[in-house]
Amino acid sequence: MDGPPVITLADASVGYGTEVVLHGLTFAVNQGEIFIIAGGSGCGKSTLLKTFITLLQPLAGEITVDGTPLRSASDDAVGGLRRRIGVMYQSGALFGGLSLLENVRLPLEEFTSLSGDALDAVAYAKLALVGLAGDANKLPSTISGGMQKRVAVARALALDPPIVFLDEPTAGLDPSTSAAFDEMIVDLNKLLGTTFVVVTHELPSIFRIAHRMVILDHACAGVGGIGSPQALRDECRVEAVQAFLNRRPVRAAQ
Amino acid sequence: MTSALPASACWTAQASGAFTLTISGALSAITVAQLWDSCVRLDAKVSAVNIDLTGVTTCDGAGLAMIAQVKRLATAAGATVLLRGASAELAHLIDTAADAPRPPEARQVGVAEDVGLAVMGTVDTSAGLMEFTGETLLCAVAAVRQPRIVRWRDALAIAAHTGFDAIPVTCLLGFIIGFIIAFQTMPTFQQYGAGDKVSLVVGVAMVRELGPLITGIVLAGRTGSAFAAELGTMVVTNEIDALRTFGLNPVRFLVLPRMLAAAFTTPFLSLFATIMGVLGGFVVVSAQGVSLAFFVQQLQGVLHGSDLIQGVFKAGVFALLVTGVGCAAGLATKEGPGAVGASATRAVVAGIVLVIISDGIMGWIFFMVGI
Ligand SMILES: Nc1ncnc2c1ncn2[C@@H]1O[C@H](COP(=O)(O)OP(=O)(O)OP(=O)(O)O)[C@@H](O)[C@H]1O
Numbered sequence: 188m189d190g191p192p193v194i195t196l197a198d199a200s201v202g203y204g205t206e207v208v209l210h211g212l213t214f215a216v217n218q219g220e221i222f223i224i225a226g227g228s229g230c231g232k233s234t235l236l237k238t239f240i241t242l243l244q245p246l247a248g249e250i251t252v253d254g255t256p257l258r259s260a261s262d263d264a265v266g267g268l269r270r271r272i273g274v275m276y277q278s279g280a281l282f283g284g285l286s287l288l289e290n291v292r293l294p295l296e297e298f299t300s301l302s303g304d305a306l307d308a309v310a311y312a313k314l315a316l317v318g319l320a321g322d323a324n325k326l327p328s329t330i331s332g333g334m335q336k337r338v339a340v341a342r343a344l345a346l347d348p349p350i351v352f353l354d355e356p357t358a359g360l361d362p363s364t365s366a367a368f369d370e371m372i373v374d375l376n377k378l379l380g381t382t383f384v385v386v387t388h389e390l391p392s393i394f395r396i397a398h399r400m401v402i403l404d405h406a407c408a409g410v411g412g413i414g415s416p417q418a419l420r421d422e423c424r425v426e427a428v429q430a431f432l433n434r435r436p437v438r439a440a441q
Numbered sequence: 442m443t444s445a446l447p448a449s450a451c452w453t454a455q456a457s458g459a460f461t462l463t464i465s466g467a468l469s470a471i472t473v474a475q476l477w478d479s480c481v482r483l484d485a486k487v488s489a490v491n492i493d494l495t496g497v498t499t500c501d502g503a504g505l506a507m508i509a510q511v512k513r514l515a516t517a518a519g520a521t522v523l524l525r526g527a528s529a530e531l532a533h534l535i536d537t538a539a540d541a542p543r544p545p546e547a548r549q550v551g552v553a554e555d556v557g558l559a560v561m562g563t564v565d566t567s568a569g570l571m572e573f574t575g576e577t578l579l580c581a582v583a584a585v586r587q588p589r590i591v592r593w594r595d596a597l598a599i600a601a602h603t604g605f606d607a608i609p610v611t612c613l614l615g616f617i618i619g620f621i622i623a624f625q626t627m628p629t630f631q632q633y634g635a636g637d638k639v640s641l642v643v644g645v646a647m648v649r650e651l652g653p654l655i656t657g658i659v660l661a662g663r664t665g666s667a668f669a670a671e672l673g674t675m676v677v678t679n680e681i682d683a684l685r686t687f688g689l690n691p692v693r694f695l696v697l698p699r700m701l702a703a704a705f706t707t708p709f710l711s712l713f714a715t716i717m718g719v720l721g722g723f724v725v726v727s728a729q730g731v732s733l734a735f736f737v738q739q740l741q742g743v744l745h746g747s748d749l750i751q752g753v754f755k756a757g758v759f760a761l762l763v764t765g766v767g768c769a770a771g772l773a774t775k776e777g778p779g780a781v782g783a784s785a786t787r788a789v790v791a792g793i794v795l796v797i798i799s800d801g802i803m804g805w806i807f808f809m810v811g812i
C-alpha cells in the first residue's frame with residue numbers, strides 16, 4: 188500500500204507526564220494500509236495508541252494524524268479528528284447500560300441523518316460483521332469477554348471512519364472466530380479503503396492481514412523494526428524482532 | 442439517468458413478480474439517509490429481485506446495510522435475490538449482513554407476571570437480607586470468641602474516615618438545629634413569661650432525640666452510601682468473587698471492620714452533635730440575658746445521666762443498622778454501570794428509614810421500661 192501518509196511521527200516521544208515510555212519514534216502509516224503495532228507486553232503499544240487517538244499528548248517531537256498535528260492542534264481540531272477515527276479499547280469499554288444494538292446505534296444517532304429503521308439496519312449490519320446480530324438485544328454484562336470485544340469493534344466501525352484503531356481485537360478469541368475477524372478486516376480494508384492500525388500479538392493474524400508492521404523494542408524504548416512481516420522476519424537482525432516473529436524468548440545481549 | 446444526488450436508486454418492474462433495483466453512485470451515510478425510503482420497500486407480489494450495483498462507485502457501511510436490508514426483506518418474502526456488479530468483498534459483506542440471524546422478538550410481560558416478578562423480587566431481597574444478618578451475627582460471635590480474626594488495622598483506617606472526618610458536619614448540623622429549636626420556640630414560651638425555660642426544650646430534645654438522630658442521618662448519607670458503593674464496586678469488578686475463591690468470607694473481611702468502626706465512632710459523634718446543639722440553644726437564650734451558670738443549672742434539673750446513656754445507646758444501634766444495611770446493599774449489587782449507584786441509593790434510603798423507625802421503637806421501649 189503506497190497511499191499518502193495518514194499518520195506521521197517525527198522523533199516523537201510518548202508516555203505519561205514525566206515518564207517517557209517510548210522515544211525517538213519516526214515512521215509513517217499510509218492511507219489504506221493495515222498497519223500492525225507489535226512488541227512485548229508492557230513495551231508501550233497501548234500508550235502509543237492512546238496518543239494516536241488524542242487521549243495522551245506526545246511528550247516530544249510531533250505526531251500528525253489525518254492532517255492534525257497533535258501537539259499544536261486546537262481543541263476544535265482535536266474534536267474534529269475524533270469524529271474521523273474509530274477506536275476499540277483493549278478493555279472493550281462498552282456502555283453497560285445500553286444493549287449491544289444501542290451501543291452501535293448511539294454514534295449513528297448522534298452523527299448521521301439516518302432515520303429509525305435505517306439506524307437499526309445499519310447497526311444490525313455492523314453487528315452482523317462481527318457475527319453478533321442475533322444477540323443484539325443483550326446487555327454487555329451478559330455476554331462473554333470475547334463477544335464484548337467484537338461488539339466494541341462493531342461500534343468502532345459504526346461511522347465508517349477512515350482510520351480505525353484496534354487494541355488487541357482478537358485477544359481471547361478462539362482461532363476460528365479470530366480468523367473470521369481477520370477476513371472481515373481485510374474485506375473492509377479492500378472495500379472501503381479504511382486504514383487499520385491494529386495492536387496484536389497473534390503471529391498468524393499478523394501474517395494474514397498486515398501490509399506493514401512496527402515491532403517496538405522494550406530494550407531501547409523505541410522502534411525495533413518496521414516493514415512487512417515477511418521482510419522483517421527474513422532480513423531484520425534486531426533481537427527483539429527476531430524473538431517476536433519466531434516466537435522465542437529474547438536472548439540476553441552478548 | 443441523471444440526478445442531483447451523487448447516488449440514486451430506482452425500482453423497475455420486469456415480468457410478473459420480478460423486479461430490478463438499480464443502485465448507482467457513491468453510497469455513504471448521507472446519500473443512504475436520502476435513498477433509504479425509496480430503496481427499502483418491496484412490492485407485495487415480489488418473487489424475484491435483481492439488485493444491480495454496476496453503477497456503484499463507492500459503498501460504505503451504511504450503503505452495505507441498505508442493500509443487505511433489501512436482500513433480507515426480499516428473502517423473507519420468499520423472493521430469490523440476485524446481486525449483480527458487486528465486487529467479491531462487497532458481495533461477501535452484504536451476504537454476511539443480510540443472512541445474520543436477528544434476536545427473537547421481546548416477549549410481552551403481562552400484569553400478572555409483572556406483579557409476580559415484583560413479589561418474587563421482594564422475597565428474594567428479604568431472604569438475602571436475612572442471610573446477610575445471620576452471617577454477620579455468626580461472624581460477630583466468632584469475633585468475640587477469637588478477636589484475632591477481626592481485621593483491626595482496616596477497622597482503624599475506616600474509623601478515621603467514618604468518625605473523625607465526620608466531626609465538622611455533624612457538629613455544624615447539631616449546632617444549627619439546636620439554635621433553630623430555641624429560636625422557634627422562644628416566642629411561644631415568652632407569651633407565658635417563661636422565656637428562660639427554652640433551654641429545657643433544647644436540652645431534652647437534643648440529648649434524648651435529636652443528637653443521635655442527626656448523627657444517624659448523617660451516617661446514612663455519608664457512610665452507608667460510601668460502604669454500599671465501595672462493596673458494590675468490588676462486586677462489579679469481581680473482587681468479592683476473588684475473596685470467596687480464596688476461601689475468605691467477605692463478611693468477616695469487609696463488613697465486620699466497617700460495622701465495628703462505625704459502632705465505635707458514632708456514639709462519640711452523637712455526643713458532639715448533642716453538645717453543639719445545646720450550645721446552639723444557649724446562644725439564643727443568652728441573647729435574652731440568661732447566664733451560662735443558670736442555663737447549666739436548669740439543664741441539670743431535667744436531665745439525668747440515663748438520658749445521656751440513652752442517646753449514646755441509640756447512636757450505637759443506628760450505626761449498626763446503617764452500616765449493616767449499607768454493606769448488605771453493596772454486596773447485593775447487580776451487574777451494569779447503574780448498579781453501584783442503585784445500591785448506594787438503596788443504602789441511604791433504607792438507612793434513614795431504619796434510623797427513624799428504630800428511634801421510635803427504642804423511644805417506646807425506654808418509656809415502657811421507665812427510664
Ligand atoms: N496510566 C499510566 N501511568 C503511568 N504509566 C503507565 C500507565 N499505563 C501504563 N503505564 C506504563 O507504560 C508502559 C507501557 O504500558 P502499555 O499499556 O502501553 O503496554 P502495552 O505494550 O500495551 O502492554 P500489553 O501488551 O500488556 O497491553 C508500562 O511500563 C506501564 O507500566
Ligand SMILES: [Mg+2]
Nearest residue numbers: 232233234277
Ligand atoms: Mg496494551
